Amino acid sequence: MMLTTNIEQNLITLRGRVSYQCCQAKSKRTKQQCAAPALKGKLVCKTHGGRSTGPKTEAGRQRCADAKTVHGRETRSARRARSEKIAELQMLEQMGRRLGFLVGPKTRGPKSGNKF
Numbered sequence: 001m002m003l004t005t006n007i008e009q010n011l012i013t014l015r016g017r018v019s020y021q022c023c024q025a026k027s028k029r030t031k032q033q034c035a036a037p038a039l040k041g042k043l044v045c046k047t048h049g050g051r052s053t054g055p056k057t058e059a060g061r062q063r064c065a066d067a068k069t070v071h072g073r074e075t076r077s078a079r080r081a082r083s084e085k086i087a088e089l090q091m092l093e094q095m096g097r098r099l100g101f102l103v104g105p106k107t108r109g110p111k112s113g114n115k116f
Helices: 002-009 058-067 076-099
Strands: 010-013 018-021
Antiparallel strands (some): 010 018
């Protein structure tokens, strides 16, 4: 089994004189594997991040950790700020209802105590 997997991953060109490992990256859209050769000692080609070595310094690692997003487009600090603003709006709405400034249905959405 290991032999067949190894043969499938190594491609041979120039009538058997040059062999190389195929890039392991797959397309999200077509689910097909990249046909480019992987860089030496890596699993992916240069297009799919084979040249990347990652952050070297502790400050660089911290910047990468801070830049991580939870659901794609928003950072933790943006989510926290939005949560605080929603809590503030909920409090203002409650005060407006108690004082009689607001009437009608309540605003839909997450309540001030919920964390998302």
